[in-house]
Amino acid sequence: MQAKLEQMPKQMPKQMPKQMPKQMAHQGSAQQPRAPKPRRFDPMAMLGNPEMQAVLGSGLLMLIAWVVSGWSEVFSIILYVISYALGGWITAKEGVETLVKEHDLDVNLLMIAAALGAASIGYWNEGAMLIFIFALSGALESYTMERSKKDISSLMALKPATAVRIEKGIMSEVAIDLLAVGDLLLVRPGELIPADGTIYQGESAVNQASITGESLPVEKTVGSEVFAGTINGEGPLYIEVTKSAGNTLFAKIIKMVEEAETEVPESQRFIKRLESIYARVVVAATVALIALPPFLLDWSWSATFYKAMVFLVVASPCALVSSIMPAMLSAISKSARKGILFKGGVHLENMAKTSVVAFDKTGTLTEGIPQVTDFIAGEGYDRNELLAVSASIEKLSRHPLAEAIVRLAEDEHLELPVIQESKSVTGWGIEGLIDGQLWRIGKSNLLDEQNNTVAEDGDEQWISLRQQFEGEGKTVSLILAGERIAGMIALQDTVRPQAEAAVRKLQELGIKVAMLTGDRAATAEVIAGRTGVDLVFAGLLPEDKVTHIKALREQYGNVIMVGDGVNDAPALATATVGMGMGMKGSGAALEIADVVLMNDNIEEIASTIALARRSQRIVKQNMVFAVTVIATMILSNFMQGIALPFGVISHEGSTILVILNGLRLLR
Incomplete structure (x- = not known):
């Protein structure tokens, strides 16, 4: 064994021993972290969030201040000030940063201004309640977004830092970045596989859930392909590296996750632009409400200022701003758990409007x-x-x-x-x-x-x-x-076993299914007959596929292109949404694709489109609800007058409700 190991990896031996040498079994006990246990939703985990802890502390101080206000007003005010600072610090910081860096106003400054305005006329408890509920909705939104992103990028924790490399009969722990194609690695039971490669010796079941979304471990033996970030089962594996660290499927997924976290859908960009304009209008209207009614309507200054503060609270677009991203991230998160990775919310938004799904034939509708x-x-x-x-x-x-x-x-x-x-x-x-x-x-x-x-x-x-x-x-x-x-x-x-079902499910959603192939017409027609596709385009070169995708977009609207090869890359880029096959797909197809099917399960395309449509319905529900609450509260304030606490609860309560409505997609 030792003599043969000395020749690795330049000259791979014909045989490997059936048992792992004892020295290998005992060296490097801390080579790589063990795989983390599956994470389940735990409401108590929110208490570990520093932002949530600050919010709860603010609420507790507000309650104590209200209790002691009867016997010590000064002590009560001190507690309120601390409550304001604890709950409003993050809100004030974000508002000031927006004002200083972008020279713009946002809802954070509006809320702080309303709270300070309430305090200035003696409504300390109402101001503290406003900050508490606003901060609570902000903390809840931050937590849910963070949880959604963790569902997408939980595999980031599966990025091994080191690997056990066997070179000239000597095992050594090396950084992942130092691995080269052809290196021989040892992966013990329960450890993370550090690089893409093929099994040279050994048998084991590998948990590929982090890469493909498969719920059950996959049996691997000599010659089987394995991926970085997956978890070895019960048997030791000798793996020959086939890709450098920067080119692994794992590295590509990480890049996709980073893009997904930074890309903002068009609807959210519109809301951000609207927020800026709307905030200016609210501030201008509030100033006018403070200055004009005492002269025009003969109101007292205190009554005028109170109504202006109520208006500032109920007119702020907090619920409207929170209508989109929680729902979007929840849908992206749910898809990621099924092995479908979005590179950004904009692609989920576009997918909801899909009219046609165009499949490449070879390797997509067929086994290839x-x-x-x-x-x-x-x-x-x-x-x-x-x-x-x-x-x-x-x-x-x-x-x-x-x-x-x-x-x-x-x-x-x-x-x-x-x-x-x-x-x-x-x-x-x-x-x-x-x-x-x-x-x-x-x-x-x-x-x-x-x-x-x-x-x-x-x-x-x-x-x-x-x-x-x-x-x-x-x-x-x-x-x-x-x-x-x-x-x-x-x-x-x-033909793929699930191809016919995948096509049928898409057609049940009212979506036309096309097939684009470079194969001859007779072969294409046979495959079309077996799968039930609506439109067939055969004998196509890569540039012809692009031409047909453009024609389909002009005729039907949004088009998804599903492909796995280098020749599909131009068509993937041309389609409204390009969907690449993650397991068998080429590097070019994965780079250009907007959405990646990590387990190559085309049957999930229909359910993903349905999820995208559901997310858009929830976004519309949230926006209509938010606008209705704002309009109702503004009219009520001027027609009858409403108490500031009621305005605070209705406004911030609506914000929390739209966030929770978006989170329904995580079920």
């Missing part, structure tokens, strides 16, 4: 792995012998169709003959010499050529058989023994 569906041996040839010869020749090729033939022979446990020489025939196929016999495997277009020796035998049956296979959307290859047809192979990419 061709399989031999028919293997026909000609008269005088044994099927198994012919398959073994074909696999022996094709084994030297990396073409997907060649690999499908080899897989079939391996699945049937056929012994492959020794090939003496072989060469590729450019643009047609491959040929090889076995026991002095020349064998050729390639395209069936030889049947169409005039005066060819292949068809001289009157092989109308082969032509008819090829037409049948191609009519079923299959790719056909010929097997030639010298110049004579020995057999025919039909291959086809298989």
Whole structure:
């Protein structure tokens, strides 16, 4: 073992021992953190939030100040001042920063001004109550947003700092950034896998929930692909690194999370712009209410100032400002738990308006792995012998169709003959010499050529058989023994098991489903018939896919493009929302995609669109409710007059209600 380890990773040994060496089992006990336990919602966790603690302290002091006000007014005022400071510090700080840095007003300054105004006319308790409830709604919103972001980025805690690298027989703990492609790593049971790679030796069940959203661990064995940030199960694994730290799927997800946390949807940007204008209008109206009524309506200064403070409270757009982001983040958070990552709220907003979902065919609606569906041996040839010869020749090729033939022979446990020489025939196929016999495997277009020796035998049956296979959307290859047809192979990419259900669910939402493919029309029509898509566009180059996406947007509106390959990247960028396949998708597709299906489960697309639509309905509910409360309170204040405490409770209560309404999406 030691001698073989000394050659790693430059020259990987043919075998590894079945048991892990004792020295490996005992070294580096603190190599990596253990995986955190699944996090459940715990209301008591809010008490650990410093902002929430300050708010509760402010409320407690307000209550004590109200109790002692009967026997010591001075002591009561001191407690109120401390309550103001404790509950209003964060609000005042944010308001002043907006004023100084952006030269603008926001609801934070409006609330502080209203509280100080109430205190100035002796309503200390009302001012403290205003600050307490406003700060409580702010703390609740901050906590819920933080919790939503943690649901999205909980995998950040799964970023291992170090790895156990085996080099020249010596184990050492190294930083993740120092790992290189080809390094051999040891991952013990229960530890985090530090890098993307393939298993060189060992068997274990790996928990991939942080990457794919899968609820159950996935069995992994030699040759299986593993990802950084996932959790090894009960067996030790030796892993050969296949990607550097900066290029792992984990690193790409982290980048997506960072983008999701910073990108603001258009509706929220509109509300922020409205808040700025609205705050100025409220301040101007409040000043006018303080200055004009004593002269125009003969009101007393104290009554005028009181009504102005009530107006300042009830007219502030706190509930309106809080109508959008809690609902958006809750929807994004819920999607992340199912392995669907959004790069920002704007994409959730756009997804709610989806009219068409366009799928790439290969690797999206289909498995992307061709399989031999028919293997026909000609008269005088044994099927198994012919398959073994074909696999022996094709084994030297990396073409997907060649690999499908080899897989079939391996699945049937056929012994492959020794090939003496072989060469590729450019643009047609491959040929090889076995026991002095020349064998050729390639395209069936030889049947169409005039005066060819292949068809001289009157092989109308082969032509008819090829037409049948191609009519079923299959790719056909010929097997030639010298110049004579020995057999025919039909291959086809298989449809994903969930493809038909995924298409049907989208259509139930009133969404049209299109398929874009570079494959020929006959194959595309067969796949379309099996999946039930509405629109089929075949024989497309990457630029053609872009053209069709633009046409679909012009005709139907918002379009989602779902793809997994480099050739899909331009179309993903052109669509309203680009959705990439996370497991089998190319790096280019993941970089450009707005939304990533980490578990490649296209059946979740319909439920994600439904969730996006539900989030938009909740946002509209919140905005209508907030505007209604503000309008009602303003009218009530001037028509009948309302008490400041009632104005505080109605205004801040509406803010808390819209936040809680948005959080319904987390259920």
